[in-house]
Amino acid sequence: MPTKIEKDSVTGRETTGHEWDGLKELNTPLPRWWLTLFYVTIAFAVVWVILYPAIPVSGLRGLTGWTARGALGPEIQAEQAKQAPMLAKLRTATPAQIAADPELRNYALAGGRIAFANNCAACHGAGGQGAPGGFPSLADDDWLYGGSFDAIRFTIEHGVRNGEDAEARGIAMPRFLADGMLNAGQVNDVADYVLSLSGRATDAAAAGRGETVFAENCVACHGERGEGNREMGAPRLSDQVWLYGGDRPSVLRSIGYAHAGVMPAWGKRLDPAVINMLTVYVHALGGGE
Numbered sequence: 001m002p003t004k005i006e007k008d009s010v011t012g013r014e015t016t017g018h019e020w021d022g023l024k025e026l027n028t029p030l031p032r033w034w035l036t037l038f039y040v041t042i043a044f045a046v047v048w049v050i051l052y053p054a055i056p057v058s059g060l061r062g063l064t065g066w067t068a069r070g071a072l073g074p075e076i077q078a079e080q081a082k083q084a085p086m087l088a089k090l091r092t093a094t095p096a097q098i099a100a101d102p103e104l105r106n107y108a109l110a111g112g113r114i115a116f117a118n119n120c121a122a123c124h125g126a127g128g129q130g131a132p133g134g135f136p137s138l139a140d141d142d143w144l145y146g147g148s149f150d151a152i153r154f155t156i157e158h159g160v161r162n163g164e165d166a167e168a169r170g171i172a173m174p175r176f177l178a179d180g181m182l183n184a185g186q187v188n189d190v191a192d193y194v195l196s197l198s199g200r201a202t203d204a205a206a207a208g209r210g211e212t213v214f215a216e217n218c219v220a221c222h223g224e225r226g227e228g229n230r231e232m233g234a235p236r237l238s239d240q241v242w243l244y245g246g247d248r249p250s251v252l253r254s255i256g257y258a259h260a261g262v263m264p265a266w267g268k269r270l271d272p273a274v275i276n277m278l279t280v281y282v283h284a285l286g287g288g289e
């Protein structure tokens with residue numbers, strides 16, 4: 001290692017003494033202003049770590065005791081205080097009253113949309129359009145239990161066949177084939193009759209026999225002409241809207257083995273103000289009565 005400090009003959013600057021293939025490295029120190037700034041940032045970081053929470057160990061706070069969550073507290077409280085009177089109104093008013101008041105209605109639609117996305121969309125679809133396998137559309141005017149404010153609110157509050165709420169809606173349809181109440185021939189015939197109710201071409205003789213089976217086994221719940229019954233949640237069978245599919249195999253399966261769609265009761269899970277907002281939101285999806 002050469003220790004002698006040399007001057008570069010071209011620039012007149014000192015070299016570091018390092019040399020590669022005849023090229024010598026110039027010694028160019030960092031500017032003083034840059035170094036000063038560098039030391040200032042180090043000092044700043046040390047002071048920061050002492051004053052503010054910087055080390056990711058829970059409970060280790062800076063001397064000031066500041067936390068991001070704590071700083072947000074007053075803002076959250078102010079926001080809640082601002083919303084409290086509105087929520088109180090939404091809690092005590094009926095959904096019909098809310099829908100009639102433009103300010104309350106707007107608030108309920110916005111809040112209802114969020115509550116729907118959080119609690120209902122998994123089963124009923126993001127826009128309430130329903131899903132195959134027994135999850136009804138809430139955006140059409142075909143209602144199992146009714147589309148009035150009161151009916152919708154009751155369904156949301158108590159749910160359907162959930163075994164947790166004594167007032168839950170819906171009764172169970174018998175499993176005609178599985179429980180031996182009808183034989184396979186009779187199930188076939190009554191399926192033909194059911195398909196004929198919505199205008200599908202079927203075997204006329206089978207549908208004729210099926211009409212008798214229907215009269216004896218089905219009208220108590222589904223009505224004389226398959227028009228459905230909202231008290232029981234028995235769907236209308238004479239339209240094109242199907243919970244479990246309207247093709248022949250699906251209808252056969254519904255009759256032979258039955259379904260029992262379940263919806264949780266939201267009365268114990270959600271604030272009454274939220275249930276009211278959801279009611280107004282669902283009612284406004286398109287099919288409110």
Ligand code: HEC
Pocket residue numbers: 116119120121122123124134135136138142143144145146147152155156160170233243260261262263264266278282
């Ligand atoms: C676990 C799935 C599930 C969730 C979550 C759910 N539902 Fe339902 N919902 C159902 C099923 C299944 C039915 C139909 C029950 C039947 O077959 O009778 C139903 C029926 C309904 C009905 C009656 C529709 C009609 O035609 O009368 C309304 C209204 C309703 N749900 C609203 C809601 C709202 C609002 C929420 C969110 C708070 C919600 N549901 C959450 C499964 C669910």
Ligand code: HEC
Pocket residue numbers: 134170171172173174176190191194213214217218219220221222232233234235237241242243244245246251254255259260261
């Ligand atoms: C005790 C009342 C009851 C009786 C009796 C009954 N059903 Fe049902 N049925 C229901 C209910 C309730 C549903 C809806 C089940 C659900 O939502 O999960 C249903 C659903 C159906 C469906 C499916 C509809 C769809 O939209 O997918 C068909 C098809 C059907 N029933 C046909 C029949 C036929 C045919 C008979 C007579 C052989 C019959 N039901 C007897 C109550 C009944």
